Amino acid sequence: MSGKLNTKKYVVGVDLGGTTVSIALFNRNLDMKKHVVVPTEAAKGIDYILTKISKCISGLIEEEQIIKSDLSGIGFGSPGPLNTDKGIVFSSPNLKGWKNVPVKKLMEKKTGIPVYLENDANAAALGEWRKGSGKGVKNMLFVTLGTGVGGGLVLNGRLFHGKNDAAGEIGHVVLFPDGIKCNCGNHGCIEMYSSATGIVRRTKEALKTGIKSTLSQHDANFTSKDVHQAALKRDKLACRIMEDTGKYLGIVFSSISHLLDLDMIVIGGNVSNAGKMLLDPIRKEFLLRTMYPARNVKIAKASLGPDAGVIGAACTVLERLGK
């Protein structure tokens, strides 16, 4: 029995977010065995967070009645920018005080287990590719539509990092060169139009012009989900906003497909819960604009839901070990 236990058949995934940390234990097939979600409490400092994560990992190991040496490693997904080789998080807008944090070194010291750092969107891309909608394809773009628009690329069957671990920033692909200013300084980035924030902004702007909509009865803080719900009830403005959201993505996907000749584009994040209402206009616009053979790309909804991050973080361990 102990021989079996020593074959390193477990992997840990950590998905660090601004609000919560998701930590899970997986077997070698990446089936989730144990899972815990705890508040980040970023204000309490870096050591506090990392100690808490370390304790959670110890807890999961104990619960599963295994020993540390049964683990191949800990995959640690974090917002970036970061350096995967050195295991350092340079900074993170949602984690106050995080500046050049040597996460790999600190976590390895605390846990005694090898740690592999990865950008959170890249980790989610890996998750969808190894266990989700993109399973088995060679070239895949993963796009996450949330507060912003992020993503990751799997090219030739490996996560593609680029020169500085910064590849996959699809949110800052330009949709309208003379469009509105993005937080990044650029103008007309797709993130300003097809993120949850972009959906709400465009809806509010339309309401200001006096267009009739059930959404005008909402308080000022309605969300992109409210727009989706209104569209389901055939609210004209909401339908147009959702259709344009897809159309804008279809334009950007066409450009990327001509550039990269992908097998698949996988769409995740909260906004993707709109499903067909979003995917149909994406596909329509994409096909109008894309030549053969790039037009043959499959466009699908992500299938791992909010667990993509933690599953992907665990996948990072296998990816780095070349498995």
Next chain:
Amino acid sequence: MSGKLNTKKYVVGVDLGGTTVSIALFNRNLDMKKHVVVPTEAAKGIDYILTKISKCISGLIEEEQIIKSDLSGIGFGSPGPLNTDKGIVFSSPNLKGWKNVPVKKLMEKKTGIPVYLENDANAAALGEWRKGSGKGVKNMLFVTLGTGVGGGLVLNGRLFHGKNDAAGEIGHVVLFPDGIKCNCGNHGCIEMYSSATGIVRRTKEALKTGIKSTLSQHDANFTSKDVHQAALKRDKLACRIMEDTGKYLGIVFSSISHLLDLDMIVIGGNVSNAGKMLLDPIRKEFLLRTMYPARNVKIAKASLGPDAGVIGAACTVLERLGK
């Protein structure tokens, strides 16, 4: 001596174009030893072209006093779409009658030498990466600005083909979603603005509005080179057209850098002969729009000139043999 000759120290490159075929013999370091350019005469049929190329190769081998078995292979650059594994050219707009031509098989039969087929823009990208401006970088976009806009990608130190050998079609990245219709069916492709054809079209459109320019004295058939020349003489319209050409490329390069986090972008093709006049506005617009660290990409002029294609075709042999 014969032992030395048998170490396969030569490579042949073939760059097949609509008007001419460029054929050259290289040593293993890819130094060009012999070079010949012959008319394509596409109207005379496929067998005629391939026989002529084959005879040229035999001629080069004889001149250099080597034997066939000294050759690692023939790299064959052709317009596409094509399949590199099967060695088949599916079709080519500039080679009438070319439909599903098994170039690899036909050429191997004629020459008795292994043949490696590659898309011509990809071959040129390989050339600039192995022997030109992109030497030694890991992630590079090559862009060729000619009648159209084409390109190729080197990612993680290998030519990136995509699913269907169609990656690198940067010409059909969308610049203006509501822009003019492209030959491909899409709207607002960068090819319609920053190619030689795009430069001439935009200049003619401006002249029609009555803008004063030395170019209005030209006959209707002026070229993008004439626009460049007029800009060198401080013609206001020509200066604006050249500046916008660069600006448009800068926008597209910003999107691609955010997506791929490249080391370098190399710009070739006739239009790139404008040099600083083109590169300065490209860099200016790129820096205005691009975040750290993607903004650190180096943007440079291609250095191999019109020989990039034939040099790159030869590189294809080494690339396929994993050297």
